[in-house]
Amino acid sequence: MMKINQNDIFYHIYPLGACDAPKMNDFYSEPQARILRIENWLDHIQNLGATAIYLGPVFESGSHGYDTADYYHLDRRLGRRQDLAKLSQSLHARGMKLVLDGVFNHVGRHFWAFRDLQQNLHQSPYKDWFAGVNFEQDSPFGDPFSYLAWNGHFDLVKLNLANPDVRGHLFGAISMWVEEFGIDGIRLDAADALSPEFMIHLRDFVDQNHPGLWLMGEVIHGDHRAWANDKMLHATTNYELYKSSYSSLNDNNFFELAHSLNRQFAQGGMYAHLPTMYNFVDNHDVTRIASQLRDKQHLYPLYALMFSFPGLPSVYYGSEFGFEAYKQSDDWNLRPAFDLPALQDQEHGFDLRGWIGKLAAIRRNSPALLYGDYRTLHVAPSQLAFLRICAENRAVVIANSSKEAVELKMNLPEMDGWHLCDALADNELFVVEDGVLTVRLNGNQVRILLN
Secondary structure (H helix, E strand, C coil): CCCCCCCEEEEECCCCCCCCCCCCCCCCCCCCCHHHHHHHHHHHHHCCCCCCCEEECCCCHHHHHHHCCEEEEEEECCCCHHHHHHHHHHHHHHCCEEEEEEEECCCCCCCCHHHHHHHHHCCCCCCEEEEECCCCCCCCCCCCCCEEECEEEEEEEEEEECHHHHHHHHHHHHHHHHHHHHHCCEEEEEHCCCCCCHHHHHHHHHHCCCCEEEEECCCCCCCCCCCCCCCEEEEEEEEHHHHHHHHHHHCCCEEEEHHHHHHHHHCCCCCCCCCCCCCEEECCCCHHHHHCCCCCCCCCCCCHHHHHCEEEEEEECCHHHHHCCCCCCEEEEEEEECCHHHHHHHHCCCHHHHHHHHHHHHHCHHHHHHHCCCEEEEEEEEEEEEEEECCEEEEEEEECCCCCCCCEECCCCCCCCCEECCCCCCCCCEECCCEEEEECCCCCCCEEEEE
């Protein structure tokens, strides 16, 4: 097991879509090792600077992967367990890390224990595995019992995570994933729906049995310290930064992003003690960023900012080619098949491969961007500048989202006389004179100045 840390950059794949699997599982077809297609993408992924891959749901399910049927078998549409083990070995041989989706809040109606409940009703030994089972009323699907579901979706049956047998089943699966696939972390789906008691049990199990395994939760709203702390998870998804990043560009309002960064990471910030918060500009559940931005030229400053934030940057597969897609009811259009050879040979209006690779290299070689404290230097509707500090290392990040050139002056008295080089502009030199850093930026330009 390799430990997830501030050095890591993620590449996020939704395997059922990316590997062109059928949308529905028939539960009898021979397994097809589609997941091994990802082996052919690893050079491309590493060229982007990624050091870790987060795979969306891979275990046996009925449709989209979040309706688990069996935690102990790879989805037959993706292959067999040994195929995932082979992919993991290929990743680790390259020094790359693997994070899998842990869908523990709910299961699908094809889940084996739920099938037993349907068949045996009161006599089922698994009737207490599910939350809110009530034999006095029918379910929306016509079962002679009702149950709790995730967010009103009754094809997603909520587990009774207070049941020690359920926890034992889930924790046994985690041990199998660690021992057989060598996973380095788990992304907990719908973590904001999981009880604190379950996450405390989970963290205790991991710390005692698989120390170093990274636990990151999908949390959308609220104070993330309620989930990420010394007793529960190591990190969460950073939806606040996701939203404030694109909307600040769309609304010509960098004050929103500056507020989020200050609230989270400035001195005394809420998440300053959580160095592996998971940052992203899009994912499998939201409109692609190339469709979200009103001005697609803002893709360049947006990615530059994300790679400069505290936390771990993540690239969602296909967005490096400028994929576009708007969120629809079933989300499959956000999760398309990924024909890498064809994509590499095509022209793309917004091909971000080189840009992302450059940003990753800059981040990897800057202690200030990897580990540094955060401080806002300047904020205006179309400009944002901040400082990252790690010991004697400094990174001054300045973004201009306007189409017009602008000159900024920033007070840095503690850096008087320092020379800074722009890592994005052939190391163009700037000097802090009389405690003031003066920088000119072209339209939609970002500078990352390093000492």
